[in-house]
Amino acid sequence: MGEQQAPATGPVKRRLGVMGGTFDPIHHGHLVAASEVAAQFHLDEVVFVPTGQPWQKSHQTVSPAEDRYLMTVIATASNPQFSVSRIDIDRGGRTYTIDTLRDLHAEHGDADLFFITGADALSQILGWRDAPELFSLAHFIGVTRPGHVLSDPGLPDGGVSLVEVPALAISSTDCRARVAAGEPVWYLVPDGVVRYIDKRGLYRDAG
Numbered sequence: 155m156g157e158q159q160a161p162a163t164g165p166v167k168r169r170l171g172v173m174g175g176t177f178d179p180i181h182h183g184h185l186v187a188a189s190e191v192a193a194q195f196h197l198d199e200v201v202f203v204p205t206g207q208p209w210q211k212s213h214q215t216v217s218p219a220e221d222r223y224l225m226t227v228i229a230t231a232s233n234p235q236f237s238v239s240r241i242d243i244d245r246g247g248r249t250y251t252i253d254t255l256r257d258l259h260a261e262h263g264d265a266d267l268f269f270i271t272g273a274d275a276l277s278q279i280l281g282w283r284d285a286p287e288l289f290s291l292a293h294f295i296g297v298t299r300p301g302h303v304l305s306d307p308g309l310p311d312g313g314v315s316l317v318e319v320p321a322l323a324i325s326s327t328d329c330r331a332r333v334a335a336g337e338p339v340w341y342l343v344p345d346g347v348v349r350y351i352d353k354r355g356l357y358r359d360a361g
């Protein structure tokens with residue numbers, strides 16, 4: 155009997171999750187969503203990418219990018235699978251996901267990208283800059299979010315997956331309002347983020 159040839163296989167591609175957000179502040183809803191998607195999609199790493207200038211939030215005051223970046227670093231530091239990228243902050247100008255994905259492709263070679271976003275954001279995605287090209291650069295994963303249902307049926311077949319994450323009815327808006335009202339945010343955000351918010355006096359005047 156002749157020797158069997160092993161089937162030809164290419165190099166295994168890295169699977170990189172990308173979790174974009176304003177993270178003002180980052181909270182346990184974000185972290186649970188990233189962790190759940192990493193497990194279900196066998197991701198090697200999840201890169202959290204704090205927005206530079208979130209153009210769709212121009213009607214509201216957003217904390218300085220460096221504060222949002224540092225809170226994201228503090229929140230993710232203990233998980234070896236999580237990292238934080240400054241690309242959207244350092245690029246300057248308004249943040250568009252098309253630029254985020256192009257830059258990450260350039261930085262990470264031929265890794266497969268999985269953009270993780272909430273059901274609320276996913277239902278708006280056809281209005282994002284260069285929307286048709288977005289789906290050629292990454293697979294989009296919409297995570298369930300309490301109070302939000304996916305309403306837009308026009309998303310391309312095969313380009314989007316939906317993942318049910320353990321429901322945490324936490325939002326950054328609510329965290330900011332709690333701090334402004336003198337209420338605790340312990341256990342809604344990581345302990346180090348509670349301390350950072352206090353140290354920097356963030357959200358005390360938030361409406």
Ligand SMILES: Nc1ncnc2c1ncn2[C@@H]1O[C@H](COP(=O)(O)OP(=O)(O)OP(=O)(O)O)[C@@H](O)[C@H]1O
Binds near residue numbers: 176183184275299
């Ligand atoms: N509790 C949650 N469960 C699942 N996904 C979430 C949750 N909170 C936020 N997300 C998703 O994380 C991404 C980044 O969110 P973002 O930084 O804007 O936080 P946010 O809580 O939605 O903030 P804000 O209340 O200021 O709008 C978005 O796609 C959002 O839908």
Ligand SMILES: O=C(O)c1ccc[n+]([C@@H]2O[C@H](COP(=O)([O-])O)[C@@H](O)[C@H]2O)c1
Binds near residue numbers: 173174175177249251
């Ligand atoms: O590219 C766009 O036009 C666009 C419009 C709205 C939101 N996004 C991205 O969606 C992610 C979640 O945004 P947000 O504001 O809900 O934190 C974040 O990475 C944003 O840059 C991107």
